Amino acid sequence: MATGRTHRPATRSRGIPEATVARLPLYLRALTALSERSVPTVSSEELAAAAGVNSAKLRKDFSYLGSYGTRGVGYDVEYLVYQISRELGLTQDWPVVIVGIGNLGAALANYGGFASRGFRVAALIDADPAMAGKPVAGIPVQHSDDLEKIIQDNGVSIGVIATPAGAAQAVCDRLVAAGITSILNFAPTVLSVPDGVDVRKVDLSIELQILAFHEQRKAGEEAAASDGGVQAAAARSDSADQGPDGDMPAVMPA
Missing domain, CATH: 3.40.50.720 (NAD(P)-binding Rossmann-like Domain)
Incomplete structure (x- = not known):
């Protein structure tokens, strides 16, 4: 079995951008899940959704691997698993x-x-x-x-x-x-x-702090939405209390 000290991945020599390299494991994870379910082919839209990226970015990434899929058929799952594994250096020990x-x-x-x-x-x-x-x-x-x-x-x-x-x-x-x-x-x-x-x-x-930021932002958005709803309801109530010309109605005599 070959070892890591005698072989290095070919990504840099082939000019694959670091951002693409960072996404290859996401594609591989999604493809492995499809392979385990015996799914033979997958469209770029389906695979992109499973990997959490947009389909245009996926197709661009795969173009660096020389893999373009087949129109109307999609990508061969097993071949892509092998291709990405080989590019990442995962076909060796x-x-x-x-x-x-x-x-x-x-x-x-x-x-x-x-x-x-x-x-x-x-x-x-x-x-x-x-x-x-x-x-x-x-x-x-x-x-x-x-x-x-x-x-x-x-x-x-x-x-x-x-x-x-x-x-x-x-x-x-x-x-x-x-x-x-x-x-x-x-x-x-x-x-x-x-x-x-x-x-x-x-x-x-750091990852937890980033999640805390997103939780705080969502809570703020929900609070703002809630305040907006209260203000809108109050505005509707004020409008209902006004006369036809926008003035407060005269007090009716007892």
Whole structure:
């Protein structure tokens, strides 16, 4: 089985825009769901809706892959699954090392989606001596003193950092020095890396803050709509109390 250290995805050499690359996993997830339901073909409109993009953008993205579909038929689901998987480099084995086996690191180690998507958790590493040798997801945790050797022995090119923020940069520096060229960072901090090293940051607190913003905005819109309804009702009531010329009616004698 080929490893990630000897093969790299062809997306950059083929000039595929980063925005398109970022959407390919969304298409792949939607296509995989269709494949599991034995759906043979899908239209651009159906696939775009499932992936959460517009159909024009989808067709543009697929044009970079050299896939244009068939008019009146759509796209062949199985072929697109293979084509996108190949473009993303998922048709080969990618050994991954996870550093920091606290609650988050352990949850990542137990995630069953890695293997089905071309990623193999090759090692789990932690700085706590008490963790050494303990199995997590069936894999014994190894001490961080052996990080460089572990990376070399397993041919790892993707590192996952799930350490506290204060330890993340030092771990990152060691990963890069050991030959890691791609890092997925779950630590709540910004990492500094040299040119040629790719970092993807996953910050759960930022995502929650963005959701809080949207919730606040929706609540404000609902409140504004409610206030508008009350004001409209009040205006209708005032209008009903006025005379035909808009004046207040005279008080009728008792």
